[in-house]
Amino acid sequence: MYKKIMLILMVVIMATASSCTYRRSVPPNETPTPQQQQQQQQPAPSSEAPREDKLAKTDRENIEENINGFDLEDDLRITENTHDGEESGISSLSQEQKEQVLENIGEKSTNTVLHQYDTFLPETITDAVQYLAYNLSFDYFLITTEDGAEVRESPLPEAAVIAQVESLDKVSLLQRAEGEEIEGSNIWYRVALENDNQVAEGYLHSTTGTPRTFQFDKMEEAVNQLRQQIAEGELHFISNYKNENGTPPQEGDAAVDEHGYRVYHSAPAYEEANVEAEFRYIPDGMLVRILDETEDFYHIHAPTFDGNYYVPKQYIDPDVTLSQLNHVIVVDRDQQNQASFEVDENGLNLISYTLATTGIPGDFSFETTLGSYKAIAKRERFEYLQSGTQEIAGYAPFAIRFTGGAYIHGVPVAYEEEDGEKIDPGLIEYLHTIGTSPRSNMCVRNFTSHAEFLYNWMDNENGAVIVIE
Incomplete structure (x- = not known):
């Protein structure tokens, strides 16, 4: 059922948008996006990146391939058209607010609860969160319907509407429940959200989105495995x-x-x-x-x-090692979120948790590959090329490189042109598509304020990045 929901999610989002360089056949049910169609008219790039090799060596050291799997303009357009261009479309409660709602939650006569979403931090992880820019509960519901959805008072299609949410919004997830059947499913999700500065609570049908969670248990397991490996030797x-x-x-x-x-x-x-x-x-x-x-x-x-x-x-350089683990970022490409941890002798300290966007495998993009990686280098910004050309398209801010040309970084910025000169329009904090589905090219896209936080926090010498699913 979950895989089916994820498939629906991908189809919906790809239908509303267009596609960091991997060649494959376009699936029979997938229409190439405008960006892909333009690229497919050019010779396919080889894995040796010959276009990039034509640049001077000094240039190549500071420029990456196109880091966007989908056309960045589509992400900007989706963001601008959502919530009238407000900075954040995250309607989720904070974890503390959600816990209070769960404590006071009442039964409704039409509500048969199948599961309660009450993810907590494992006892071995200390809450030491330092990044608080966005409220987000550990369990949340991603709206995937193109036209948004109506939150209803009870799990009935004719029940009163208590709030309207837009496509790709994220709201706090409380319960999975049975209700009246719609389109072959009687599954509804009980959710909570901020609405006009008030906490609202109601139901969304399963066809309107997909549940998401921060898999702290899996994250902790991955970090502890790496800790054990280092304990056995550099x-x-x-x-x-x-x-x-x-x-x-x-x-x-x-x-x-x-x-x-x-x-x-x-x-x-x-x-x-x-x-x-x-x-x-x-x-x-x-x-x-x-x-x-x-x-x-x-x-x-x-x-x-x-x-x-x-x-x-x-x-392999035998003189450069990871012999001590202080900082770890764990990226969950399945849930499209991530968390950062400080490692000490008593366990793990949770430093931040937020949404993320990973790479999509496509005709001209690669997925973010699973595994444990060294945090290799930090760059305040790096520039990237327009696909299929040697033209610089824009830059990404506050970047941590962990494999190849893949970075954890902030929202990409496309240069503007004025009188033949490239103009930097300035940093962009937010994209409504972050945390929805893979849209990048290998890279892990963050809100810019979080990327800056990680950039200043990460101990590269004793740091790692782990990609799980």
Whole structure:
């Protein structure tokens, strides 16, 4: 049922918008967006990014590929048309407010409760949240219908309307309940939201959206696994940003291997200490452990893949390690949210939690790949190219690079032109599409204020980024 809801969500959002560079066939039920149609008229880029290689080396070090999976103009348009362009369309209560509502929640005669959404922080995670720009409960409901939805007093289609929510709004999620059947489903969700500075509580039918949650248990498990790996000895990481340490071998013209990992920015991981052996790709930034070495290879263990491989020595710097873990950002690409944690001897401190947008696999974009990565570098801003050209399209602010050309960063800014000159229109704080569905190209898009918070907070030397689902 959940997968079916997610499929509906993707179709709805892709129907209202258009598509950071991966080549695949367009699914038979997916119409190429205007951006894709324009790109498809040009020769498909190879995994070696030849257009970027034509730039001067100094330029290439400061410029990335297009970081937008969908046309950024569509995200801006959706944002402008929602809530009359207000800064935030997050109608969710804070976690504290939601807990109060749950404590006082009453039964309705038409309400048969199937599940109560009461996610709390595990006892081993301390609430030390420092970023408070957006109210958001740990369980929330994402509105996916194009025309929004009406929150009703009870789970009946003729019940009184108590609030109107718009497409891609997020409201607090309280319960899953039975109600009157609509379109073959009798499932309704009991929700709470801020409405005219008052807390309103009512029902949305299951066809209007999808439930989301912060999977703190999974996040904690991922961080603790990495902590244990470091406790067993220092970790190294693959280093091949923009193929700077050598172009990996490639079979055929696919831009990714069978596991979805990209050729570009990666190292070949051989099953034997022999370049003629079978191999897969391990991406730039992914954490590995050196077990042994031969003259030409490091014998490594890749915890993300739980496998041992041989990697040519040029792809690992033996002098740069992750031997202590202080800061971790965990990105959940399934729920389209993320949290950051400070690690100490007593456990984890939750520093921030918020919405995020990850990469979408498409004709000219890549998904954000799963795994544990070193926090490699911070850049106050980096510029990116317009797809299929060498023209600089814009920049992304407050960026933390963790694999290849993929960063956690703020809302992208497209340059404007005036008298043939590129003009910076200034930072953009909010996009209504953040936290809805994958829309980026490998990167993890944040609200700009949160990206700036992470940029100032992250300890790169002792920090990591983990992508889960």
